[in-house]
Amino acid sequence: MSTKKENAGSQFNLGAFLTKNSMVIALVVVFVLFYFLTDGRLLYAQNMSNLLLQNGYVLVMACGMLLCILTGGNIDLSVGSVICMVGGMAAVLLTNHGVSVYVTIPVCILVGLAAGIWQGYWIGYVRIPPFITTLGGMFIFRGFGRLILDSKTVAVQDATFLNIFTAYIKIPGLDTEAHIWSPLLIGALAVAFIIYSTISSRSNKAKKGYRQNSAAADYGRAIVISAVLLFYCYLLTQYKGISVMLVWVVVICLIYHFITSKTAFGRYFYAVGGNEKATQLSGINTNKVYFIAYANMGLLAGLCGLLCLARVGSVNGSTGTSFEMDAIGSCFIGGASAYGGSGTIPGVIIGALLLGVINMGMSIMGIGDSWQYVVKGGVLLLAVIFDVVSSRKSGK
Amino acid sequence: MGDTILEMKSITKEFPGVKALDNVNLVVERGEIHALIGENGAGKSTLMNVLSGTYPAGSYSGEIYYNGELCQFKTLKDSEAKGIVIIHQELALIPLLTIGENMFLGNEKKNKLGHIDWDLTYNEAEKHMRQVGLNESAQTLIKDIGTGKQQLVEIAKAFSKNVKLLILDEPTSSLNDEDAKMLLDLLIEFKKNGLTSIIITHKLNEIIYCADKATIIRDGSTIETLVKGVDEFSEDRIIKGMVGRPMNDRYPTREHKVCDEVGLEVKNWTVHHPLYHEKIVDNNISFKVHKGEVIGFSGLQGAGRTELAMSIFGKSYGTNISGELYLNGEKVDLKNPEQAIHHKLAYVTEDRKVNGLILGESIRFNTTLARLDKVCSKGIIDTTNEKKVAEEMTEAMGTKTPSIEQQVGNLSGGNQQKALLGKWMFTEPDVLILDEPTRGIDVGAKYDIYCLINQMVEDGKSVIMISSEMPELIGMCDRIYVMNEGELRGELNAKEATQEKIMSYIISAKA
Numbered sequence: 063m064s065t066k067k068e069n070a071g072s073q074f075n076l077g078a079f080l081t082k083n084s085m086v087i088a089l090v091v092v093f094v095l096f097y098f099l100t101d102g103r104l105l106y107a108q109n110m111s112n113l114l115l116q117n118g119y120v121l122v123m124a125c126g127m128l129l130c131i132l133t134g135g136n137i138d139l140s141v142g143s144v145i146c147m148v149g150g151m152a153a154v155l156l157t158n159h160g161v162s163v164y165v166t167i168p169v170c171i172l173v174g175l176a177a178g179i180w181q182g183y184w185i186g187y188v189r190i191p192p193f194i195t196t197l198g199g200m201f202i203f204r205g206f207g208r209l210i211l212d213s214k215t216v217a218v219q220d221a222t223f224l225n226i227f228t229a230y231i232k233i234p235g236l237d238t239e240a241h242i243w244s245p246l247l248i249g250a251l252a253v254a255f256i257i258y259s260t261i262s263s264r265s266n267k268a269k270k271g272y273r274q275n276s277a278a279a280d281y282g283r284a285i286v287i288s289a290v291l292l293f294y295c296y297l298l299t300q301y302k303g304i305s306v307m308l309v310w311v312v313v314i315c316l317i318y319h320f321i322t323s324k325t326a327f328g329r330y331f332y333a334v335g336g337n338e339k340a341t342q343l344s345g346i347n348t349n350k351v352y353f354i355a356y357a358n359m360g361l362l363a364g365l366c367g368l369l370c371l372a373r374v375g376s377v378n379g380s381t382g383t384s385f386e387m388d389a390i391g392s393c394f395i396g397g398a399s400a401y402g403g404s405g406t407i408p409g410v411i412i413g414a415l416l417l418g419v420i421n422m423g424m425s426i427m428g429i430g431d432s433w434q435y436v437v438k439g440g441v442l443l444l445a446v447i448f449d450v451v452s453s454r455k456s457g458k
Numbered sequence: 459m460g461d462t463i464l465e466m467k468s469i470t471k472e473f474p475g476v477k478a479l480d481n482v483n484l485v486v487e488r489g490e491i492h493a494l495i496g497e498n499g500a501g502k503s504t505l506m507n508v509l510s511g512t513y514p515a516g517s518y519s520g521e522i523y524y525n526g527e528l529c530q531f532k533t534l535k536d537s538e539a540k541g542i543v544i545i546h547q548e549l550a551l552i553p554l555l556t557i558g559e560n561m562f563l564g565n566e567k568k569n570k571l572g573h574i575d576w577d578l579t580y581n582e583a584e585k586h587m588r589q590v591g592l593n594e595s596a597q598t599l600i601k602d603i604g605t606g607k608q609q610l611v612e613i614a615k616a617f618s619k620n621v622k623l624l625i626l627d628e629p630t631s632s633l634n635d636e637d638a639k640m641l642l643d644l645l646i647e648f649k650k651n652g653l654t655s656i657i658i659t660h661k662l663n664e665i666i667y668c669a670d671k672a673t674i675i676r677d678g679s680t681i682e683t684l685v686k687g688v689d690e691f692s693e694d695r696i697i698k699g700m701v702g703r704p705m706n707d708r709y710p711t712r713e714h715k716v717c718d719e720v721g722l723e724v725k726n727w728t729v730h731h732p733l734y735h736e737k738i739v740d741n742n743i744s745f746k747v748h749k750g751e752v753i754g755f756s757g758l759q760g761a762g763r764t765e766l767a768m769s770i771f772g773k774s775y776g777t778n779i780s781g782e783l784y785l786n787g788e789k790v791d792l793k794n795p796e797q798a799i800h801h802k803l804a805y806v807t808e809d810r811k812v813n814g815l816i817l818g819e820s821i822r823f824n825t826t827l828a829r830l831d832k833v834c835s836k837g838i839i840d841t842t843n844e845k846k847v848a849e850e851m852t853e854a855m856g857t858k859t860p861s862i863e864q865q866v867g868n869l870s871g872g873n874q875q876k877a878l879l880g881k882w883m884f885t886e887p888d889v890l891i892l893d894e895p896t897r898g899i900d901v902g903a904k905y906d907i908y909c910l911i912n913q914m915v916e917d918g919k920s921v922i923m924i925s926s927e928m929p930e931l932i933g934m935c936d937r938i939y940v941m942n943e944g945e946l947r948g949e950l951n952a953k954e955a956t957q958e959k960i961m962s963y964i965i966s967a968k969a
Contacts, residue, residue, distance in 0.1 A: 325837050325839060326837055329827075332816075333819070336816035336817070336819050340815055342774070343774055343795055343805065343813055343814070344881075345794070345797075
């Protein structure tokens with residue numbers, strides 16, 4: 063038995079490798095393409111730093127959206143409106159009423175969660191179709207948002223609030239006016255962790271005699287990821303360093319990656335999307351799974367509202383319009399199934415980055431918004447077509 | 459020699475990495491009922507898909523002669539034009555359309571203006587329905603008639619296509635004995651009018667009953683063709699051909715060691731329909747199963763057996779459930795499947811694809827799903843441990859698979875059933891409820907499952923078995939309860955039980 067497995071693991075199959083990593087390859091291709099189209103400007107430190115900061119809120123939303131999509135291809139249309147409502151509330155509380163930041167932030171996140179609970183209740187326990195419920199939510203929360211803002215644009219100048227989300231990390235001694243070294247330190251720590259975990263996971267598997275990927279595959283992967291990470295950190299040293307916003311985004315992605323891949327609770331989302339009835343008969347409360355997917359989406363949308371407010375500095379009645387579509391697009395480009403039951407956080411991150419690179423590349427080239435929409439839509443469709451066709455060919 | 463309607467010569471069909479059919483030959487004569495038998499995955503359905511053009515000419519090698527003429531069907535339409543109609547195991551009817559609409563779907567009766575002539579459609583439909591003895595209005599919705607009648611609609615649909623050669627893929631697998639017999643009688647009736655049929659089935663008694671010839675396929679090759687009246691034409695002979703060795707004992711023996719202790723007892727259990735609350739599905743049922751005992755539930759479809767089992771399993775079916783449930787002598791109230799599982803109750807569904815397994819996920823994923831907490835610490839899955847237990851369970855069940863990471867949807871029916879059993883064995887049940895555990899799986903896999911049942915009771919657990927196959931109940935159970943129309947009609951000791959006795963309980967109840 064074990065010999066069969068080793069064979070399967072050690073043989074390098076180019077076709078399988080390409081299919082499995084198709085989106086990573088697409089990302090690299092698009093990146094290189096825009097690198098040349100923009101005469102290398104894409105890789106400027108400032109642009110690279112902004113790539114993640116501009117798309118940070120998309121990543122946060124997409125983490126929540128993935129859970130909804132996993133339950134059966136269900137989406138949440140209300141995210142953009144919740145962002146407007148929560149962002150608006152924060153802005154009004156801080157600017158018009160002078161409420162403390164440490165009260166405002168928890169209150170606003172709770173309001174986002176409440177919006178999620180409201181929708182989750184109807185979807186999970188009353189079984190109103192998610193599309194209808196969140197379409198309703200999209201109008202309702204947009205309306206509340208405008209009421210709170212009184213249809214005006216409200217700006218935030220509160221330094222404490224802005225610092226919590228948009229400041230850059232300064233480690234005394236490392237970071238001075240002349241040079242910023244902290245990204246490299248943090249990058250080195252991350253690389254050390256990646257290499258350590260690769261080694262320990264391999265030796266653990268070897269000890270117990272489990273199936274292994276080939277050493278080249280495992281270490282190659284670790285080295286490529288480390289190299290990209292270090293290079294990115296190096297770029298950050300050239301432009302302001304690490305933003306707190308980046309920390310928020312990375313931490314949230316890590317948390318949701320952990321939940322979806324390692325916990326029993328995360329697995330229930332896959333189970334519900336795969337076969338709800340069988341899941342129910344396996345003693346799992348599927349109503350609760352739906353409820354939590356949407357309640358959680360509300361929570362993350364609330365957080366996104368704050369991130370957006372901090373990054374833009376102001377909120378108006380149309381803030382967040384069609385943001386949910388970016389999140390949904392990222393999930394599907396990143397390989398989530400439109401029928402639910404499959405999709406991963408790393409995939410979603412790749413999807414979001416792919417959209418982000420296209421947006422940024424075209425902006426640098428000075429191509430207008432309208433064309434960006436056309437290209438975005440085309441990429442989304444292409445990605446899903448590729449996914450469907452390639453899985454059909456492999457005979458599944 | 460008779461009049462040959464169909465000859466398939468040295469058909470070979472390969473899928474990537476698998477030779478599904480290897481040099482298969484099949485000769486069918488006009489006006490006969492020809493049975494095609496073999497274990498799951500032997501290649502029966504593939505052969506029929508080659509014949510019907512589902513796999514177009516060119517994707518296989520070999521020749522097909524129909525009425526003496528070489529045929530190269532590119533699509534299903536081509537073969538239907540010649541009068542070859544295939545009816546699949548999973549009925550291809552649309553529940554929310556009427557019988558008439560279904561019958562002419564893709565083949566609509568149009569008038570001169572090019573829109574559908576409904577009067578003609580329904581008139582034609584009812585004409586064909588009368589041919590198969592179906593007395594319904596053609597405007598009835600498919601969802602409002604039972605599976606037996608739906609099967610008849612499929613046959614009527616075949617008649618509307620002017621069928622000459624009818625292929626039925628497991629036509630009786632979802633029918634009860636009564637409906638199945640009716641269907642087979644109908645085929646015999648059609649035979650007199652010159653219709654040729656090929657029937658694929660796992661039920662050997664049906665072959666003996668209606669077929670003139672039986673061709674046995676094993677591992678993608680034709681083994682032999684048995685002719686009624688010429689060769690020995692018995693169940694044992696066919697099994698020998700199928701598995702390649704004689705199978706003397708279809709049910710493994712076990713020492714009957716029934717304890718006095720009661721594992722599960724139900725008193726005055728009444729269940730109402732989940733949608734039509736006034737309708738009673740199970741009426742005032744009381745029964746018990748001892749430790750180390752296998753009990754069976756026999757009855758026709760719609761007798762309320764599945765509903766009874768599911769309502770006991772954490773109220774996963776029905777409303778207004780009343781009655782008392784005792785586990786190990788203790789009264790319990792199980793509000794949902796989760797509580798049922800924690801009280802060591804397991805229900806293995808009759809419909810593994812819809813209610814049992816997550817087909818897109820791996821064996822490992824499915825095995826641990828019902829008791830993920832067993833491989834978790836603080837909610838975090840210990841993947842190493844999970845793989846280990848899944849490997850062990852797969853081995854214990856004898857599931858044939860390249861690895862535990864295999865998607866269960868890619869396994870054969872018998873192996874899916876074993877994976878499903880593995881999932882529930884992993885919950886370590888004290889009382890195991892098996893609903894049609896051997897439906898649609900081959901003889902060898904059935905035997906393995908019977909052995910597992912014996913192992914369970916040997917360990918002092920209780921097994922409740924719901925089955926439409928009476929010989930199976932008689933062969934495996936200690937006691938058999940007979941149900942009909944939501945009521946318990948009798949209890950038989952397995953030693954005294956015969957099919958006739960069980961039938962008489964069911965029928966007497968009807969009178």
